[in-house]
Structure formats: structure tokens, C-alpha cells
Amino acid sequence: MSSFEINYYAGIGSRETPDDVLKLMTKIAEYLRSESYILRSGGADGADSAFEVGAGDNKEIFLPWKNFNSSKNSFIEIPRRAFEIAAEFHPVWSKLKDSVKCLHARNVMQILGRDFSTLSSFVICWTKGGKLVGGTSQALRIAMKYEVPIFNLAIKEDRERLENAVKLYRGGNDGI
Secondary structure: OOOOOOOOEEOOOOOOOOHHHHHHHHHHHHHHHHOOOEEEEEEOOHHHHHHHHHHHHOOOOOOOOOHHHHHHOOOOOHHHHHHHHHHHHOHHHHHOOOOHHHHHHHHHHHOOOOOOOOOOOOOOOOOHHHOOOOOOOHHHHHHHHHHHHHHHOHHHHHHHHHHHHHHHHOOOOOOO
């Protein structure tokens, strides 16, 4: 009897992701959909939305609260465990507003999954300067701790590697 393994990836990043990178994110998500990967993301504007467009129905969108960003995705209440894990990784957790804690707790599930043990295979993101900045840095800190590979499209080598994968998928058509 053969087992069927589901592969997940986290597609995340800044709301300030440049337009050319947003287009690339959508194409990467289309490619990964063709390879049966399931997107994990958070329903935010910018990078999250670009990945979601390309992923089609192959997605798990973790919202911090119902109707976040007018999302029509199903809302799955964030378990207490996600908040506990988020607190371990955020440098000033006790100073955050409850709404911001919800945003960071949903990031935990993007990396660790609903069961906190089905890790994303990798993370694709964009952060300003390729650095650990903004809300995305929370997910990246978790990914690093769990040794989940990170491909940051702000880093030249990471971007070239993913652009080449998409070009191969599209038969050399580099309309990226």
C-alpha cells in the first residue's frame, strides 16, 4: 500500500512587496499548484494575495479573525497552542495588542500547520532588503527554528533560482 504525502509551502511576505515580485509570486504559486503543492498563507494584501491568486484552490489560508481583509476563505479559529508558540518567538509579545497577537499566531500555522507538526516544506517570501523585518519575520524565525528552508525573493540568488524553475515549467517562456 502506498501512502500519499501532501506537500505544503508557506507563501508570505510584506504588504509592500514590489509589483514585479508580486507577479513572480503568482507565477511561482501556479507552478507549485501544477506540482500539487498546497499554499499556506495569511490573507494579507501584497505577497499573501499574490500567492493566493496563483494557488487557486490548492491553499490553506489562516486568517487572524473572521472576514479579515474581507476574505471569503473559511475561518479556522486559531488554537491556543498557536498563541503559546508565537509568544516564544516574538521579542516583545507582552507589549502587543490582542489583534497583533492574532496576526502572529496565524503565522505559526503557516509554518507548522493546523496540527503543529506537519511542517511546510519551504517558505517563499519577500522582505525589505532580504532581512528579518515586519510581521513576516515572525514566521521566518519559526521556520529557521524548525529548519524549514527559506527562499527570500529580495535575495538575488533565491529569486534567480525560483525564476528559473518557473521558466522551465513554462517551457522557457520567460514572461515573468
